[in-house]
Amino acid sequence: MLKNDFYHKNTLFTVLFTVKLHITIVKTIKHKNMKKLFILAVVAIGFTMTSCKKDYTCSCTVPGQTAPVEYKYTKVKKADAETACTAASVAGISCTLK
Numbered sequence: 001m002l003k004n005d006f007y008h009k010n011t012l013f014t015v016l017f018t019v020k021l022h023i024t025i026v027k028t029i030k031h032k033n034m035k036k037l038f039i040l041a042v043v044a045i046g047f048t049m050t051s052c053k054k055d056y057t058c059s060c061t062v063p064g065q066t067a068p069v070e071y072k073y074t075k076v077k078k079a080d081a082e083t084a085c086t087a088a089s090v091a092g093i094s095c096t097l098k
Contacts, residue, residue, distance in 0.1 A: 053077055058085035060095040 056078065058071040071088065073081045082097050089095040 056081035056085075057098040058088060058095050059098055060088055060093050063092050 053075045056073045056076065058073065058081065060069045060071070062069055071085070073084060076084075078097075085095045085097045
């Protein structure tokens with residue numbers, strides 16, 4: 001009878017330990033997934049908060065002047081700033097976008 005009680009206690013301990021280990025593993029996996037999801041959400045919010053519109057400077061060299069003339073374009077897309085800077089390049093004036 002004593003041997004049988006030991007067997008049942010040992011089996012019960014093994015079952016409880018296995019269940020506790022399984023729960024711990026599941027919680028760890030859920031925690032890691034939530035951590036990854038949180039990091040992904042932070043990155044996604046960071047991308048949505050930034051804008052494609054920035055400030056650009058068009059620097060033009062004019063013949064006969066030592067200092068370049070600069071035009072500032074604020075909160076515009078790069079393509080729009082390049083178009084405006086290229087349009088300013090006329091009659092010997094050379095412009096580049098910074």
